[in-house]
Amino acid sequence: MRLPLKSGWLLVLPFLLLVGGLFLGPILNVLWISVTEPAPGFGNYAQLGSSDTLRRILWTTLRVCVMCTAFSVILGYSIAYAMVHATGPAQSRMLGLLLISFWISVLVRTFSWLMLLGRNGVVNSTLDALGIISAPIPFMRNELGVLIGMVHYMVPYAVLPIFAAMQSIDGRVVQASRSLGGSGAQTFWRIYLPMTKPGVVAASLVVFIINLGFYVIPAVLGGGKVLMVAEYISVQVLITLQWGTAAMLAAILLFGVLALMFLMSRFMKLSTVFGGART
Amino acid sequence: MHDKNFMRETLLQGAQAFQAGKMQRRSFLALCGMAGFASASVLAGKAEAAASEIVMWNWGGQSEECHQSAIGAAFTQDTGVPLKFDTSGPLQGKIKEMVDSGNVTADVCDADLFDAVALGKTGHLEALDYSVIDKTKTIDGYALEFGISIILYGYAFMYDTQAYPDGPPTSWADFFDTAKFPGTRSLYKWANGSLEAALMADGVEKDKLYPLDIDRALKKITAIKADTIYWGSGSEAQSMIVNGEVSMGMVWQNRGRSIETETNGRYKLVMNQALAMPGAYIVPKGNPGGADVMKFIATAQSVPAQLDLFACLGMTPTNPEAIAQMAEVDQPYSITSAANMPMIALNDPTWWGENTDAAVNAFLAAIS
Structure with missing residues (x-):
């Protein structure tokens, strides 16, 4: 039996209302605050033109997020490649390890990195004891530290979509390329990589968007000098009470992500990226 | 609060049991419904009580x-x-x-x-x-x-006795003097206390700090920026010191004693020019x-x-x-003991209450 379209919509209506009320409501409220506090108008947005600080914070955020996305996706690609080509139990073990890393809280990771790579951390003190370095290498409390922490957090998010894309590739395509005289490198660059592109794009989008909101890792591993948008928004909401500025920056993030999705949609079908029906 | 937590835990356990196939979908949905209803009544009850x-x-x-x-x-x-x-x-x-x-x-x-x-x-x-x-x-x-x-509470600094064996730092001027006292420092990253410390280091009398000269303070702070890291919480300030990340670190004064004890006196608290908050x-x-x-x-x-x-x-x-x-x-x-009182500065809550936004944002702009 097939329900007519109308009653199907009725079934999802409560959830649509829930999403509308609990999700869109607050977002609209943020947009509203961004044009009404402290005075009606676009004064908050005009700050982007007049404030070097805001521009620098946005630029830091963009720079760190792009670098983190690139490293996470490259590492994620290699891990996914190894996982796809591993057999049975080995593959499950690898997947298990990957999923376990999702459960480790961001605070625990952050402090583990400090213990490992901090000024008196395991790595620095070992290198020092071996006489390789005379002064500790500054891995942490700077932009490098933020990148290490963020890439470590994001790699599993990059692996999963790429892994899914690789799994759906028919191995015979690769064999066909080889039997027609393609070298290993040619087969990878011209056959394998293009076929995994939806996975790579999905991974990049997911990683980049999650990165934009990072708060704890930059705050702690950056030593206060790597100020990203999320932390700045939190300070404006909680300490300086500049809610208009905070809402404006939140809106900029939102529009930035939407613009990114739009750009992507010009180049490829987003539904294939997110595992929708392939046409 | 606890009732809400209890509901959350019950639901989580239910969800896990459902996922593991130990609970039927119908029972799980019923549990969700009950929890929703129950939390609503718990919240209402809380308001009345x-x-x-x-x-x-x-x-x-x-x-x-x-x-x-x-x-x-x-x-x-x-x-x-x-x-x-x-x-x-x-x-x-x-x-x-x-x-x-x-x-x-x-x-x-x-x-x-x-x-x-x-x-x-x-x-x-x-x-x-x-x-x-x-x-x-x-x-x-x-x-x-x-x-x-x-x-x-207050802002004071601690130093590593092993880093400065002959002649330890005794004032904010020493804290900001990286030539005489080399090593990494830490300051509070939301301006409070850090601005006052910089001004005292620059020679402002401790009872003539307010209204704070933000630009003058920031000049002093950015001068040692390459040797400074910034903390956002008391535990972070403490870990920067006890893990040896800094040779001199600003702390919330009330934590100084436990840090001294914890490190067997390796790190010492300097009460001179502490800012009482x-x-x-x-x-x-x-x-x-x-x-x-x-x-x-x-x-x-x-x-x-x-x-x-x-x-x-x-x-x-x-x-x-x-x-x-x-x-x-x-x-x-x-x-504020009799011995400390002549050495310390007192925070002016009115200045901070009226200028927090300007001070914090100028500070963040300078250190980031």
Whole structure:
């Protein structure tokens, strides 16, 4: 039996209302605050033109997020490649390890990195004891530290979509390329990589968007000098009470992500990226 | 709070059982429905019962136990009203949001006196009832219309005795002198205290700090930026020191003693030019517990409560009578003891209450 379209919509209506009320409501409220506090108008947005600080914070955020996305996706690609080509139990073990890393809280990771790579951390003190370095290498409390922490957090998010894309590739395509005289490198660059592109794009989008909101890792591993948008928004909401500025920056993030999705949609079908029906 | 947590745990366990196939879909959905209904009634019940308790909004951890034993126990004994806690941290933005939303669930916030100035002005706080609370049981100038200082914390610095074996640093001028005292330093990243320290290092008299010359302070701070890292919480400040990340680090003064003990005296607290900060109790507008909260604040001013808080958290009493009764061994760590008083600077809550936004944002712009 097939329900007519109308009653199907009725079934999802409560959830649509829930999403509308609990999700869109607050977002609209943020947009509203961004044009009404402290005075009606676009004064908050005009700050982007007049404030070097805001521009620098946005630029830091963009720079760190792009670098983190690139490293996470490259590492994620290699891990996914190894996982796809591993057999049975080995593959499950690898997947298990990957999923376990999702459960480790961001605070625990952050402090583990400090213990490992901090000024008196395991790595620095070992290198020092071996006489390789005379002064500790500054891995942490700077932009490098933020990148290490963020890439470590994001790699599993990059692996999963790429892994899914690789799994759906028919191995015979690769064999066909080889039997027609393609070298290993040619087969990878011209056959394998293009076929995994939806996975790579999905991974990049997911990683980049999650990165934009990072708060704890930059705050702690950056030593206060790597100020990203999320932390700045939190300070404006909680300490300086500049809610208009905070809402404006939140809106900029939102529009930035939407613009990114739009750009992507010009180049490829987003539904294939997110595992929708392939046409 | 606990009821809500219980519901959440029940649901989580249900969800796990459902995922593992140990629970039928139908039972799981029924559980979800019941939990939703039950939390609604729990929340309603909480609102009705609110008048029979005082909720303190603080930062949790050790301070919850300490406030309960030092103030809560005596207050409940006197009034029969229990003390409960919300440990999510009463930052200005959260208090403003709570009052604006009309759903006020806290009676008293363990906040800063400059919060009383900032939020009092905008109508987010109840005026204190000075017929119940005693204005004379605090430091001069720290009993304001919308808040009163109950304890003092402060900003001071600690140094590594092994880094500076001949001639340790003794002032903020030494702290900012990276030529004479090489090594990494740490400062508080939300401006407070860091600006005052920089000005004292630059030669401003400790009783002529306010109004703060922000530009002058930032010049001093950016001059040592390459050798500075910045902390956002007391535990972060502490770990920077005990893990050897810094040779000199700013700390919340009340933590200095435990760091000295923990490191067997390797790191030493310098009380000279410490900045005393008035920690204050403020009451959100329309607090559910009503006027009873004033009795609670009065209880916190009593000598036993003040001495207990010092023993438990290291926060210096503000009640002169309690200060006078402090043991000899505790005097060096009490920021307003007779020996320390001539060396320290006193924070001006009015300046900070009116200038926090400008100061914090200028500071963040300079260090990032």
